[in-house]
Amino acid sequence: MPPSQLKQLKASLRDQGLVGPQKSKKQKKLAAKDAGNRQKRSAALHSIREHFNPFEVKTSARKEKFEVVSLKDGRTAKSVQGRPGVTKGLGEERRRATLLKEIQSRNKVGQIVDRRFGENDPTMTPEQRAAERFARQSERHLKKNSIFNLEDEADENTQLTHMGRFLTFGEAETKDDFKEGGLSLSDGGSHGHMERSDLEDDLERPTKRRRLSEDEERDVGGDSEDNNGLQLPEKKKSKQEVMKEVIAKSKLYKYERQQAKEDDDDLRAELDKGLPDFLESIRNYRKPSPPPSAIDRSAATINPDRAALLAGRSREEVDHEYNERVRQMAMDKRSKPSTRTKTDEEKAEEEAARLRDLEEKRLLRMQGAPESSDDENGQDVEIPEHVEEDDAEAFGLGQSNRPKENLDVEGEDEFVLDDDLVASDSEADLATEDEVFEEEEPLQLEDDGDDDFINGLVLPPDATSHETRTSNDESKDNSHHRNLSFTYPCPTTHEEFLKILQGTDVTDVPTIVQRIRAFYHPKxxxxxREKLEAFSAVLTQHVAYLADHEPDAPLPVLQSLLRHLHSLAKSHPPAVATAFRAHLRDIADHRPLNLRAMDFIILTGISTIFPTSDHFHSVVTPAGLTIARFLGQSPAVTLAHLVKGAYCCTLALQCQSLSQRYIPEVMVYIQKALSSLGTAGSTGAASIIRSRLPEMSPLQLLDAEAEPFASLRFQDLYAKPPPSTTDNISDNDTPETTVTNNKLKATLISHFLTLLNHAADLWRLKSAFPEIFKPATLLLQAILSQSDSNLHPTLLTHLQTTLQTLTALTTSSLHTRLPLALHFHRPLAIKSSIPKFEESYNPDHHHDPDRERSQLNKLKAEHKREKKGALRELRKDANFIAREQLREKKERDAAYEKKFRRLVAEIQSGEGHEGKVFEREKARRRGRKG
Amino acid sequence: MSRPHIGKKRKWDDAPSQSQGRKRRTIRSGESSSLDIEQLEKRIAKDPSNNHNDVETLLQMLDLANPDAKLNLRTGIALCKVFSRLIASGHLNKDNHGNNQSQELSAWYVEQYRKYRTTLARLLRSVSAAQRLPLVHLCWKVLEQDAEFLGNKVWVSESMFKPFLSAVVDIPGGTDVRETYVDEYMNQCHDCCYHSLEYFSTHVATSEDGKVLENVIEILSLLDPPPTSTEDLNFLAEPPTKGSKKPLITPASLRRRAEEAWLSVIRSPHLTTGLRKSLLRITTAKILPWMSRPETLMDFLTDSYDVGGSTSLLALSGLFHLITAKNLDYPSFFPKLYSLIDADLLHSKHRSRFLRLLNTFLSSTRLPATLIASFIKRLSRRALFAPPAAIVAIIPYIYNLLKSHPTTTFMIHRPPHPPYAKSTENLGEDPFDMSQPDPQKTGAIDSSLWELETLQSHYHPNVASLARIISEQFTKQQYNIEDFLDHGYGSMLDSELAKEAKKEPVVEWRIPKRIFTRAEVDEEGQEGEGNLITRLWDFG
Known part of the structure; x- marks a missing residue:
């Protein structure tokens, strides 16, 4: 329990030495005398007063409890938390210093109220203000509110006249103004300035330095000029300045002498010129004067080129042209040293580096890695927007939006058999025209395989000469192309292109395409560019069209068209890709299991134009699926189908020659085909592949005499079916057909064996090689065991070698492969569930583990605090202003009151005085009377 | 009751000769236009007692041989109206109170009515498809009339219900008729249903025609699920009560009838494979709800399961239902299931169905790991020759199996030394025996899934990347199999072609000199050799 207030007061007074034991009078006097002592005393008293005033200090609201409870987290206990009186006083002081000043000087510049236009409008920028002020001013001028306002109209056209004459002082007088200025200067008595004005008078061309200084002086201001004149005499000159003046003067005299001498020389020269005439006149002899002609003279001075330029044109025109040329020349780049011609080794090295680079990129694409960042602006990671998670979506297996069609409902064991293809046959004859090859030659020579196709083909520097050149070439090379025109409109649809091609030979198509491409070259x-893009789509359609509608179209033509497409694809990849995709879409929609010859051409084209080794490619991937779909689903029941299937298998294997990806459909198809060709239908060996194959007409080759052809012919793929269709027809056929049939079967067997070989070679490194080729091995063994007699010896040997290869590869694969060990991953950390303990945990503090959130909360708290503070300040400001205004008002009122009183008093006193006077007067008169 | 008799009697007395003459005339004239039909109908309506010969005329017009089907129909409708009026006026009642003549007349009418009904039933068999439905409705109308007239006996009467029903069953290609019959009558009137089912069970058992069976199956498969309570039952005719006993037709009795019908169908000697398949397809949805004792289906299902191929596939779900719900003991279920994964399965259209079922069958984590391993290995072996859509379905499924049976994960990760492998030699040999029918003994648990590793280099990028999940860390708990089923070449192609190319497609930088033609002189030996197409094909 602290002692009472009174006791505390006494104690503190005693401590400060203010009260103490009684002092003698002397001592008191001494203390009173000492000023420092008095000050100290008053300060001590003040502090004691403050200390004991309960409103001067702010203490904590609640009484303090025990130390342990109150002393949280090391905070020191403070009984006094603030001094509101002091802080208030400080704030007041500060406000008086700043806010009050501002209020008082509001709308004022210095002590003057600024009433200019827009000065108090905070929304206006200084420029706007200036513009507005200027506008007002000119408006005021235009208004002419009074004709008699001479000041305003001084600069207007209306000038004062007198008797019809302008009241001007004349030019001379205005000119003299300056001189007057000079005179006034000289009047000023300044020595240097007189010098200067003298110089100005004398010299037409003052030196640069002088001129500058002169300008400066003029800039200093005309109004201060006379001031200068007045001030200058007071200035005393230093010795240096005097010396400078002396030097300047001597220089001036020197210059004057030179000038005089030059003048003399000129005069002398003139006289010398006149001397011959003078002599002639003396000797009375006259020279015939040369015929004067202005043109001649000019011709003599300008060079003949310019003269030629001038001929027949006005001079300005020519000058203009000339200037332009000069400007052009100025703008011309300076010639630079060209890049050094490279040596052969360097070229080869560069080429090798380029190839290496391309191969690296291809490998990257093959592995499905994202494109390197140098040609892609970063991989765009696709984030599926589906909230509902579809596992399949992540692998690109989402359901497509297209409504499902009948074909999509997969009945993979229910085959659609199209009988349209099964029709009578005719030998497809292919007319190989030599001309085509001749025509093709220059094209191939020009194309070096990796340059842009078109560059080799055409494109000399400019269009016209190129046209003539091409036409020359054409007329020289191909006489039979004479009926072709040299320019064609660029077709945008296939119909247009067909119209263009009307009446031309099929073999001319590449030439036409070449000419179109040359004529519409993007450069x-x-x-x-757009035209060619459209044209590339047309060309794709046309290739398909040619393959479909004109089976006689020689393959070299198709080939060259495909190569044209390829080079177009290099310059317009999206257009060509879209065209091919459109064709694939067409196949998928209309004939997925019934590919036609044109489809094979297109698929082949795709396999050459686009890199087939890519992990994903927007054209190759669907094309691969199309092929696989045909192989997997089409019924291999007729020879025609088998031929098509064989082509598809070849194409598919060809596509995988680099990336060596596994295609199950090819294996299944080969097995299917071999079992149907080599074994007796759906028994025995067939069951190795699938227990129930679709109903097959027996295609088994039974004729041991049948010798296989060298290779399958592409023409067999054409819609006109190959020399056999189904056996039930061929039963009725002539023996020759049967023989061809058998030969074709033998060829097919041999073909599929080759494919099997190739596939085994391609996939020999696959870990499941034994499993993949086990059915095929069994099948071959079955064929061998059952039909020794049915096969031609060459076929037999082929069969045996294939079998040997397969078994050899199988055993080697079995030897080399190891059990899978796919999971050498770093083991995942076991999730820890030990609770985290925080050092120096304080329940008052926010321990937000989320860093961002805690920071955000901190910011929010700070914002709140600041806002509160600002509000408080504003409130206080408002209070202060109100207070000040009240004070001012009171002052004003007081002043007014004072004045009023004074006046009243004045009047009253005056009145009193007059009253007294009156009284006096009255009294006087009364007195006088009385 | 007595007044119409009197009236009738009087009219009968009035003018028999008149009507006779008229009748002769109409017959003689030979024309039977619609006008006549209406006239005749009206005349009968006016005076049924005396114009009884008109009824006969109309009946004669209702000729089977009549080519004009519309006219037949109209006659039928007219006659229906006529008879309904006659019934309403009690002309067909054999009344002892009337005199001899009236009794004779009513007997005659009854006879005519019987004739009319049989003719209708016969007509139903012969008319063209367009006229069938109205005729069925007409028959039902007559049947409703009968129900009023005969009461409960309508179902046993030989003249209408049986011929009508047999016609409905027998009509070749009369799917619409049967559908209408089931939808509008059998599912609505349970007494009709009851008696129809009764008829079916005997009819199927006795008939020699396979067609009948097919049609009966068609009808049965269209039936609504059985009613659950007596309140749900609707009757056409007043149900017989048999005195104080329970009513004849209850939900239970209805089910019994249906069960009998189904069983007779199943036991029929004419059940072909196709029919069996279609039966199996509807087993769980349609047949089982009607069965009071599903065990009776056991033999049928196990027999079907033993057939093999898609029949077995279809029998699976029913069998599984019996095993789980009815505690059926079928020891060879898993071996059989295992054998179903044959080379055709992944190419068949039942693939998704099978995988869904397999997912349920193998969902138990208590199954032995050897069994699961065998299934995994067999599936992956089949996937080696499967279309991409099947591979896509199989791989996540195998992932799920591996994840839920951790002991099988040795199939994807096996250090090549003894504690894990059986020996250090011949590690490349696959210990798995594909020909072993018992999934417990195949040795798959000691094998490795090389097949799936090979599929990681599948030609289709999506399949390949999906196959890679096998070699990545198994962080995902389960894949939702349903998302991966129901793909196909078509849908995959569609999704590929629907994709918009985001970046420019890469183009092969080298333009080949020859695509179709073989290089005469092999300048670039590599190219000539590498090109399989030009090597193997003659483009001459």
Whole structure:
């Protein structure tokens, strides 16, 4: 329990030495005398007063409890938390210093109220203000509110006249103004300035330095000029300045002398010129004067080129042209040293580096890695927007939006058999025209395989000469192309292209395509790019069209068209890709299991134009699926189908020659085909592949005499079916057909064996090689065991070698492969569930483990605090202002009151005085009377 | 009751000769236009007692041989109206109170009515498809009339219900008729249903025609699920009560009838494979709800399961239902299931169905790991020759199996030394025996899934990347199999072609000199050799 207030007061007074034992009078006097002592005393008293005033200090609201409870987290206990009186006083002081000043000087510049336009409008920028002020001013001028306002109209056209004459002082007088200025200067008595004005008078061209200084002086201001004149005499000159003046003067005299001498020389020269005439006149002899002609004279001065330029044109025109040329020349780039011609080794090295680079990129694409960042602006990671998670979606297996069609409902064991293809046959004859090859030759020579196709083909520097050149070439090379025109409109649809091609030979198509491509080369015109893009789609359609409608179209033509497409694809990849995809879409929609010859051409084209080794490619992947779908689902029941299937298998294997990806459909198809060709239908060996194959007409080769052809012919793929269809027809056929049939079967067997070989070679490194080729091995063994007699010896040997290869590869694969060990992953950390303990945990503090959130909360708290503070300040400011205003008002009122009183008093006193006077007067008169 | 008799009697007395003459005339004229039909109908309506010969005329017009089907129909409708009026007026009642003549007349009418009904039933068999439905409705109308007239006996009467029903069953290609019959009558009137089912069970058992069976199956498969309570039952005719006993037709009795019908169908000697398949397809949805004792289906299902191929596939779900719900003991279930994964399965259209079922069958984590391993290995072996859509379905499924049976994960990760492998030699040999029918003894648990590793280099990028989940860390708990089923070449192609190319497609940088033509002189030996197409094909 602290002692009482009174006791505390006494104690503190005693401590400060303010009260103490009684002092003698002397001592008191001494203390009173000492000023420092008095000050100290008053300060001590003040502090004691403050200390004991309960409103001067702010203490904690609640009484303090025990130390342990109150002293949280090391905070020191403070009984006094603030001094509201002091802080208030400080705030007041500060406000008086700043806010009050501001209020008082509001709308004022210095002590003057600024009433200019827009000065108090905070929304206006200084520029706007200036513009507005200027506008007002000119408006005021225009208004002419009074004709008699001479000041305003001084600069207007209306000038004062007198008797019809302008009241001007004349030019001379205005000119003299300056001189007057000079005179006034000289009047000023300044020595240097007189010098200067003298110089100005004398010299037409003052030196640069002088001129500058002169300008400066003029800039200093005309109004201060006379001031200068007045001030200058007071200035005393230093010795240096005097010396400078002396030097300047001597220089001036020197210059004057030189000038005089030059003048003399000129005069002398003139006199010398006149001397011959003078002599002649003396000797009375006159020279015939040369015929004067201005043109001649000019011709003599300008060079003949310019003269030629001038001929027949006005001089300005020519000058203009000339200037332009000069400007052009100025703008011309300076010639630079060209890049060094490279040596052969360097070239080869560069080429090798390029190839290596391309191969690396291809490998990357094959592994499905994202494209390197140098040609892609970063891989775009696709984030599926589906909230509902579809596991399949992540692997690109989402359901497509297209409504499902009948074909999509997969009945993979229910085959659609199209009998359209099964029709009578005819030998497809292929007319190989030599001309085609001749025509093809230059094209191939020019194309070096990796340059842009078109560069080799055409494109000399500019269009016209290129046209002539091509036409020359054409007329020289191919006489039979004479009926072709040299320019064609660029077709945008296939119909247009067909119209263009009307009446031309099939073999001329590549030439026409070449000419169209040359004429619409993108470098020649801005719109050509789009045109060629459209044309590439047309060309794709046309290749398909040619393959479909004109089976006689020689393959070299198709080949060259495909190569054209390839080079178009290099310059317009999206357009060509879209065209091919459209064709694939067409196949998928209309004939997925019934590919036609044109489809094979297109698929082959795709396999050459686009890199087939890519992990994903927007054209190759669907094309691969199309092929696989045909192989997997089409019924291998007729020879025609088998031939098609054989082509598809070849194509599919060809596509995988680099990436060596596994295609199950090819294996299944080969097995299917071999079992149907080599064994007796759906028994025995067939069951190795699938227990129930679709109903097959017996295609088994039974004729041991049948010798296989060298290879399958592409023409067999054409819609006109190959020399056999089904056996039930061929039963009725002539023996020759049967023989061809058998030969074809033998060829097919041999073909599929080759494919099997190739596939085994391709996939020999696959870990499941033995499993993949086990059915095929069994099948071959079955064929061998059952039909020794049915096969031609060459076929037999082929069969045996294939079997040997397969078994050899199988055993080697079995030897080399090891059990799978796919999971050498770093083991996943076991999730820890030990609770985290925080050092120096304080329940008052927020321990937010989320860093961002805690920071955000901190910011929020700070914002709140600041806002509160600002509000408090504003409130206080408002209070202060109100207080000040009240004070001012009171002052004003007081002043007014004072004045009023004074006046009243004045009047009253005056009145009193007059009253007294009156009284006095009255009294006087009364007195006088009385 | 007595007044119409009197009236009738009077009219009968009035003018028999008149009507006779008229009748002769109409017959003689030979024309039977619609006008006549209406006239005749009206005349009968006016005076049924005397114009009884008109009824006969109309009946004669209702000729089977009549080519004009519409006219037949109209006659039928007219006659229906006529008879309904006659019944309403009690002309067909054999009344002892009337005199001899009236009794004779009513007997005659009854006879005519019987004739009419049999003719209708016969007509139903012969008319063209367009006229069938109205005729069925007409028959039902007559049947409703009968129900009023005969009461409960309508179902046993030989003249209408049986011929009508047999016609409905027998009509070749009369799917619409049967559908209408089931939808509008059998599912609505349970007494009709009851008696129809009764008829079916005997009819199927006795008939020699396979067609009948097919049609009966068609009808049965269209039936609604059985009613659960007596309140749900609707009757056409007043149900017989048999005195104080329980009513004849209850939900239970209805089910019994249906069960009998189904069993007779199943036991029929004419059940072909196709029919069996279609039966199996509806087993769980349609047949089982009607069965009071599903065990009776056991033999049928196990027999079907033993057939093999898709029949077995279809029998699976029913069998599984019996095993789980009815505690059926079928020891060879898993070996059989294992054998179902044959080379055709992944190419068949039942693939998704099978995988769904397999997912349920193998969902128990208590199954032995050897068994699961065998299934995994067999599936992956089959996947080696499967279309991409099947592979896509199989791989996540195998992942799920591996995840839920951790002991099988040795199939994807096996250090090549004894504690894990059996020996250090011949590690490449696959210990798995594909020909072993018992999944417990195949040795798959000691094998490795090389097949799936090979599929990681599948030609289709999606399949390949999906196959890679096998070699990545198994962080995902389960894949949702349903998302991966129901793909196909078509849908995959569609999704590929629907994709918009985001970046420019890469183009092969080298333009080949020859695509179709074989290089005469092999300048670039590599190219000539590498090109399989030009090597194997003659483009001459």
């Amino acid at each position: 020649l015109n801005a719109g050509n």
